[in-house]
Amino acid sequence: MARGGHGLARVAVVVRAGAAPLWWLGVLAAGVGVCVPGLTGRRIGVTAGAALFVVALAVVVYARRKRYAALARSAARAGKHDVLQDRAVTARNWRHGHRWWLLLAFLAAVGSAFAAPAAGGMLLAGCGAGLWLKAAWVGRLERDADVLLWVRVDWLGRNAGGAVGKAVKGYRSTGIAAGDAAPGGAPRKMAALV
Incomplete structure (x- = not known):
């Protein structure tokens, strides 16, 4: 980047990037799992x-909230030479970097159906739902x-901690209208043309 600027990715988008893949892979794995009788039987598997699902959702939503809040409070203003990364690029980079973990999680969820039908898939779906809720909390x-x-892009690639990993020393902040994602990381609604 020119003159000491950095590439910046939205924190909420980084958090939200894994929500859809985990949710849909979990739903798919649970659907496949229901078709397998399993050792425990369908009723026990679905109940488990x-x-x-509830435990995973709660753990994901509440994990590391204090660190998110502390980094948010101490966020420095982004410089004029910093480059704001598009929402789609941030999501694509996260999914590309985690594609093998997502595949392994899906295969493990499907494989667990032989023990407890649908349980592994519902666990994955709970993690996805938790990420959506955490991104909404970041939006608040x-x-x-x-x-x-915003978080520096080069800090995201150094560890598995995401937007609050050990490599992340602090956040940057911009005005509410910057970038192409609304608070919480959702796509920004286009204003109606008059």
Whole structure:
């Protein structure tokens, strides 16, 4: 980047990037799992899966909230030479970097159906739903402070901690209108043409 600027990715988009793949792979794995009688039987498998869904959702939503909040409070203003990464690019980079983990998680969820039908798939879906809720919570932090939160792209690739990993030293902030994603990481709604 010219003159000391950095590539910046939206924190909420990084959090939200795994939500859709985990949700849909989980739903697919649970659907396949229901077709397998399994060792425990369908009824017990689905009941255990529902419990795992709730536990996974809660763990993902509440994990590392203090670190997110601390980094958000101490966010420095983005510089004029920083480059804001598009939402689609951030999501694509996350999914590309995690594609083998997603495949292994899906295969493990399908394989677990032989023990407890649908349970593994529901666990994956719970993780996906938890990421959506966590991204929405990050969006509330952004709205409350009237800023958008960004993280340096080069810090994201150094570890598996994502937007709050050990390599992340701090966030940057911009005005609420910057970038192509709304608070929480969802696509920004286009204003109606008059």
